[in-house]
Amino acid sequence: MIIHKVRQPFLCREGQFTPGQRDLCIGLDYQAIKNTSLFWCYLGKNTKTHYEIDCADALKMGQPWKNKKGKTVVIVPLSIAKIVKIGEEVK
Numbered sequence: 001m002i003i004h005k006v007r008q009p010f011l012c013r014e015g016q017f018t019p020g021q022r023d024l025c026i027g028l029d030y031q032a033i034k035n036t037s038l039f040w041c042y043l044g045k046n047t048k049t050h051y052e053i054d055c056a057d058a059l060k061m062g063q064p065w066k067n068k069k070g071k072t073v074v075i076v077p078l079s080i081a082k083i084v085k086i087g088e089e090v091k
Contacts, residue, residue, distance in 0.1 A: 001038045003050075004028065009043055012075065017061070023077040027065070030072040033058055041081070051081035 004026075011022040026041060033039070039053040053076060062074035 001040060002032055002036050003040045003042070005042045007044065009078065012077065016063070016075075017077040018079070023079055025075050025077050027067075027073040027075055028053075028058060028062070030064060030074050033062075033074055041078075048087070049083060049085045051078055052084055053081045 006026045009024050009026050012025045014020065014022050017023045017025075026043075028039060033055045037055050039055060039058070041051045041053060043049075043051070057080050058074055058076045061080050062076040065073050065075055067073050
């Protein structure tokens with residue numbers, strides 16, 4: 001499991017993941033996804049809620065992209081993540 005703090009999630013292009021919609025997305029390092037099975041992502045300074053992303057789903061649903069530094073990043077929509085709020089009872 002890797003814990004990742006995202007400073008700024010972004011909206012993808014319209015129809016990139018869901019037809020006719022713009023999804024909230026994050027970019028995850030490709031090598032980190034390959035080496036673990038679960039990602040926890042915190043958005044901004046909110047540490048009360050995190051998103052659990054299964055890495056197999058991220059590789060299947062996400063789209064690879066090369067950034068300016070030459071690293072491969074996988075663009076993942078947060079719609080595939082499981083939302084976990086701290087303090088709520090798990091059922």
